[in-house]
Amino acid sequence: MTDATTKAIEDDRAAAPWWTRAVVYQVYPRSFADSDGDGIGDLAGIRSKLGYLADLGVDVIWLSPVYPSPQHDNGYDIRDYEDIDPVFGSLADFDELVAEAHARGIRIVMDLVVNHTSDEHAWFAESRSSTSNPKRDWYWWRAPREDGSAPNDWTSAFSGPAWTLDETTGEYYLHLFAKQQPDLNWENPEVRQAVYAMMRRWLDRGVDGFRMDVINLIAKRTELIDGEERGSGLGFTMGPQIHDFLQEMHREVFAGREGEYLTVGEMPGVSIEDAVLFTDPARAEVDMVFQFEHVSLDSGSHKFDAIPLDFVALKSNLARWQAGLAERGWNSLYLNNHDQPRLVSRFGNDAEYRVESATLWALVLHLHRGTPYIYQGEEIGMTNVRFESIEHYRDIESLNHYREAVEQFDQAPSSVLAGVHARGRDNARTPMQWDATEHAGFTTGTPWIAVNPNYPELNAESDRASGMSVFDFYRKLIALRHENDTVALGAFELLAPSHPTLYAFTRSRGSEVLAVVANVSDQPFEGDLPVDIAAAELLLGNYPVEADTPLRPWEARLYRL
Known part of the structure; x- marks a missing residue:
């Protein structure tokens, strides 16, 4: 190797952001660890497990929402952006968690959910009070069509129409998700400034960045045209304003501020070409994006229509993203999160070869170029759950899908339930399996959702004591990324x-x-x-x-x- 080549490599390493060597661990607080016996995980529970996460070696904890919420969508319907929901603790508990994590060298990234709020948010209460209220234009309101129907035929991601008629004013409001999640109008600069101010206050509190929920949906196609297929996102994502909004956010929130932050945008329907623009450092938008192409390959006509995985197509897809972001931008690497089935059940063999397939996919994913994300329980090879009745499920997406498919489309309950078994989000949301004691050591009370029945054999304590520990394998992978520049940057x-x-x-x-x-x-x-x-x-x-x-x-x- 020539001196010039060596210098170029050294310069490349020095210029690489810290998150190129980092591994992020996602915590779903409701299901991670319960400290007070009420059956719901909380901030004190997370704090009690920081030693476990430090042993694993992760650099960042991404917290799913812990803000006050009516919990129609498990916290992604936010009532108040400035506080902590009492089920999780208090602002003082949050401050303790941040301080103790930082003391262990672990950063804290919060979920930022600003495409929509809860319908119980004070902003929406004002907005819906009258057509002349100053906050009326903070949300998407439209008059009915001449026949009294909704402004267009868009459908919600959680089934049913994306518009709900508000009897108080006789107009419809837009909600791309549940009717309890009205969409904010980012066309209004007052909305944007209120969001930026909120973000700055969390950074002042010690937060190290944000995972931005469905952030490309904030820019709507304002013509509100008909005829878009459900799930395609073509009717409302990637409006032409999106880059302006994200660049403005960066200027208003992060520019000139000391500290090393992480911003990742969840972006349904994003293309490689789009992702290059979003993650190009010169454009100052976000550090990386979550895309969904690779986790859509085993779905047929809709999410719950599970079809066999085309393994060659999966390899090809991930390789295309590697090539597309090789020169500019950055990949985020994931096969699990709170919205996806368990990795080992979906892509591996969770029976005869659970440990082997869990560790195989860990090695494959972590050796791609990008920042790996581990979802809680992935590091011990947790599996999907098969509840025998829809009554045991809690997720609004699964419940709405089941009701619509059975009641409106007359599908057989057993076949609909099979789709929920395979693709339902509750697969990822059953409590973390810590040990073989009752409720897997998650709580001393009754858990908000039942623990996977396989917890007596599959839990963190037994895995770490095993000669073939999934946890230990992940620990070695994380250490490799920290130590080896080729793993991080090659x-x-x-x-x-x-x-x-x-x-x-x-x-x-x-x-x-x-x-x-x-x-x-x-x-x-x-x-x-x-x-x-x-x-x-x-x-x-x-x-x-x-x-x-x-x-x-x-x-x-x-x-x-």
Whole structure:
């Protein structure tokens, strides 16, 4: 390697933002740890587990919403942006959590939900009080059509129309989600300034950034035209104002402020070309985006229509995003979150090869270029839950889908429930499984949603005591990202793109080349690998090392070539 090449690599490392080496851990507070026995997780419970997260090695905790909320959408319907819901604790509890996390070198990122508020927010109470109220234009109000129907035929992401008639004023308000979640009108500069002021106050309190919920929906296509298909997002996402809004947010909230912050925008329907613009540092919008292409490949006509995964399509999709953001911008890497089924049940084998497939996908995902996100329980290989009746489910999306499919479309309850089993968000929201005691050590009371019945065998305590610990494997992966510049910054190249069971790729930086080979199958791998491993150094694998052994079922290995 020439001196010039060495210097270029060193300069690249020095210029790379801190989050290129970071790993984010998402906490769903309601289901993480309950400190007071009321059956609902809370901030003190999270604080009690900071040692566990520090042992894992994560750099950032992303908190799903803890603001006051009527909980129609489990906290994503916010009544007050400036406080903490009493079920989770108080502002003093929040301050303690931030201080103790910071003392352990862990940052705290909050969920920012500003496409919509709760219909119990003071802003909406004023807005709906009369057509002349000063806050009337803070939300999307429209008169009925001549026949009294809604302004257009948009449908909500949670089933049913996206417009609800308010009897007080005789006009409809827009809600792209539940009717209790009216959409804010970001066309109004007063709305934007109120949001920015709120964000600044949380940063002043010590918060280290924001995960921005459905942030590309804030820019509506203001013509409100008919004819958009449900779920496509074409009618209301990515309005032409979106880049102006995000650049203004950056100027008003982050510019000139000391500190190292993280901003990630959840963006349904975003393309690679869009993501390059959103995450280009020169444009000062967001650091990275959450996109949904790869977690939509195993759905048919709608989310709950589960179809077999096209593994080759998944590899191709992730590789396209790697290539698309190779020169400008940055990837966020995830296969689990609070809105997705459990990784090991969806993409792996959660029966015979639960540990192996959980660790295989961990190695594959964390060795891509981008910032990895771990969802609580992923690090011990938690699985989907199969409640036998819809009465055991709590998520508004699943409940509305079930009611609509059974009552309006006369579908068989068993087939609808099968879709909820496969794709329902409650799969990710059952309580964290800490140990084999009652309710998995999550609470001493009655949990708000039942614990997965497999907790006596599958829990953090038993996993960490195991000779094949998923937790320990994640810990090693996180350490690799911290220590190895090629893992954090190296170029990505997909190998054997059309192979039906092999996931193989390289990461390279300067003279170092790392190779991942993974057998995504219940059967031993047969055939030649696309890299020569004869003289390679095995850095990490999810099976006990055996010389010259072909890849076993769900085996993944990382080599230095």
